Amino acid sequence: xxxxxxxxxxxxxxxxxxxxxxxxxxxxxxxxxxxxxxxxxxxxxxxxxxxxxxxxxxxxxxxxxxxxxxxxxxxxxxxxxxxxxxxxxxxxxxxxxxxxxxxxxxxxxxxxxxxxxxxxxxxxxxxxxxxxxxxxxxxxxxxxxxxxxxxxxxxxxxxxx
Amino acid sequence: xxxxxxxxxxxxxxxxxxxxxxxxxxxxxxxxxxxxxxxxxxxxxxxxxxxxxxxxxxxxxxxxxxxxxxxxxxxxxxxxxxxxxxxxxxxxxxxxxxxxxxxxxxxxxxxxxxxxxxxxxxxxxxxxxxxxxxxxxxxxxxxxxxxxxxxxxxxxxxxxxxxxxxxxxxxxxxxxxxxxxxxxxxxxxxxxxxxxxxxxxxxxxxxxxxxxxxxxxxxxxxxxxxxxxxxxxxxxxxxxxxxxxxxxxxxxxxxxxxxxxxxxxxxxxxxxxxxxxxxxxxxxxxxxxxxxxxxxxxxxxxxxxxxxxxxxxxxxxxxxxxxxxxxxxxxxxxxxxxxxxxxxxxxxxxxxxx
Numbered sequence: 001x002x003x004x005x006x007x008x009x010x011x012x013x014x015x016x017x018x019x020x021x022x023x024x025x026x027x028x029x030x031x032x033x034x035x036x037x038x039x040x041x042x043x044x045x046x047x048x049x050x051x052x053x054x055x056x057x058x059x060x061x062x063x064x065x066x067x068x069x070x071x072x073x074x075x076x077x078x079x080x081x082x083x084x085x086x087x088x089x090x091x092x093x094x095x096x097x098x099x100x101x102x103x104x105x106x107x108x109x110x111x112x113x114x115x116x117x118x119x120x121x122x123x124x125x126x127x128x129x130x131x132x133x134x135x136x137x138x139x140x141x142x143x144x145x146x147x148x149x150x151x152x153x154x155x156x157x158x159x160x161x
Numbered sequence: 162x163x164x165x166x167x168x169x170x171x172x173x174x175x176x177x178x179x180x181x182x183x184x185x186x187x188x189x190x191x192x193x194x195x196x197x198x199x200x201x202x203x204x205x206x207x208x209x210x211x212x213x214x215x216x217x218x219x220x221x222x223x224x225x226x227x228x229x230x231x232x233x234x235x236x237x238x239x240x241x242x243x244x245x246x247x248x249x250x251x252x253x254x255x256x257x258x259x260x261x262x263x264x265x266x267x268x269x270x271x272x273x274x275x276x277x278x279x280x281x282x283x284x285x286x287x288x289x290x291x292x293x294x295x296x297x298x299x300x301x302x303x304x305x306x307x308x309x310x311x312x313x314x315x316x317x318x319x320x321x322x323x324x325x326x327x328x329x330x331x332x333x334x335x336x337x338x339x340x341x342x343x344x345x346x347x348x349x350x351x352x353x354x355x356x357x358x359x360x361x362x363x364x365x366x367x368x369x370x371x372x373x374x375x376x377x378x379x380x381x382x383x384x385x386x387x388x389x390x391x392x393x394x395x396x397x398x399x400x401x402x403x404x405x406x407x408x409x410x411x412x413x414x415x416x417x418x419x420x421x422x423x424x425x426x427x428x429x430x431x432x433x434x435x436x437x438x439x440x441x442x443x444x445x446x447x448x449x450x451x452x453x454x455x456x457x458x459x460x461x462x463x464x465x466x467x468x469x470x471x472x473x474x475x476x477x478x479x480x481x482x483x484x485x486x487x488x489x490x491x492x493x494x495x496x497x498x499x500x501x502x503x504x505x506x507x508x509x510x511x512x513x514x515x
Contacts, residue, residue, distance in 0.1 A: 022353045029349070
């Protein structure tokens with residue numbers, strides 16, 4: 001059948017035309033287009049990747065920030081606690097010291113008071129002795145041969161009081 | 162576009178499909194039967210001139226150059242010289258016989274001899290138009306990429322459409338079929354084949370100039386396309402591919418001393434492009450035949466009276482509409498199938514040993 005027999009002229013021209021079209025499009029057409037589109041796709045993918053990385057970085061940064069804030073807060077509370085403890089300690093120490101000081105002062109005072117008391121007593125005693133002597137002298141004016149023997153007698157007497 | 166515009170367009174395609182002018186005249190003037198076979202084959206086969214229509218009994222034909230090398234040397238002339246059985250420098254168009262409708266010359270003892278004929282026939286002219294159109298479209302698309310930084314902007318309009326189609330063919334057909342590694346080498350050929358076939362198919366559906374030629378429904382055209390695929394498969398076949406053909410892994414008695422397997426494998430090598438050739442040719446040819454046949458129904462039924470003729474016209478139009486819509490789909494599917502099978506065959510020939 002005529003339909004199934006390829007015509008020589010048409011075969012020739014089809015080969016020429018298709019070959020020419022193929023050559024032109026291979027040289028200037030399709031590789032350029034597909035290459036450019038591939039490039040664009042690559043860029044889009046890269047951009048998406050970069051966006052994802054940036055997002056991750058931001059998320060990481062946020063985490064870091066939160067961590068730092070939490071750390072700072074913990075440090076702050078620790079410092080405050082420490083300060084409070086220090087304050088308490090210092091107050092206690094001051095109180096102790098004050099107490100000791102007071103004790104010491106008191107004791108000193110006591111010692112001095114005792115000493116003073118003793119001195120006073122001694123003086124008083126002397127005074128009393130003197131007064132007694134004077135009194136005794138006035139009482140027993142007559143029989144006062146020696147002051148010392150009389151004083152000894154008065155001291156003895158006072159001690160027995 | 163609204164749906165009714167689509168329907169209108171398809172209707173226009175049906176109405177305008179080169180309504181067989183001679184047939185109408187025959188019926189109206191002489192009352193002869195309509196020769197449907199003549200209409201069908203006349204419209205689907207090649208011709209030396211491009212017959213547009215018949216107007217008031219005159220053929221409106223675009224004359225095309227004839228290039229013939231006969232026994233008397235080269236002859237170049239316009240096809241109008243040969244109209245109505247005229248003879249030009251001993252060349253004429255055979256009315257019947259083996260070389261019907263072809264340029265022949267008469268040999269010494271009166272028998273018809275077919276000279277070497279590379280005339281620019283209707284199909285060749287159509288191929289040239291399609292080739293130029295395709296180059297313009299693709300280079301126009303490529304120009305956009307040359308002028309723009311494709312990483313900064315995306316094209317719109319026709320360029321965007323072409324990019325979408327090119328990338329669809331590239332990424333959905335070629336890449337998975339040939340294989341990620343080597344598809345770049347074959348992509349230009351397969352893309353060219355796809356768009357060439359697609360454009361041919363689409364223009365074949367347009368009933369008036371510059372469409373209307375039955376290009377991809379011509380076996381010579383599909384043969385050339387299949388040959389390109391054949392060479393693409395076999396010229397770059399891998400070692401593994403040739404080993405599978407020439408020394409496959411089968412028991413020795415199947416390949417030596419009688420090369421049974423080799424014969425089968427070689428048959429397969431040839432049948433692959435052959436199937437491509439016949440599939441495309443038959444599909445497009447059948448589509449053209451169906452639409453033409455349906456339109457012919459209108460003229461065949463003229464004799465049966467206005468009622469039957471009128472009702473048959475409506476039916477033929479409806480069917481023609483459906484078939485034309487189907488043909489639009491087939492135009493795409495056949496281009497798709499040809500490209501995909503070519504890609505798959507190429508991919509098979511590039512396989513390395515596992």
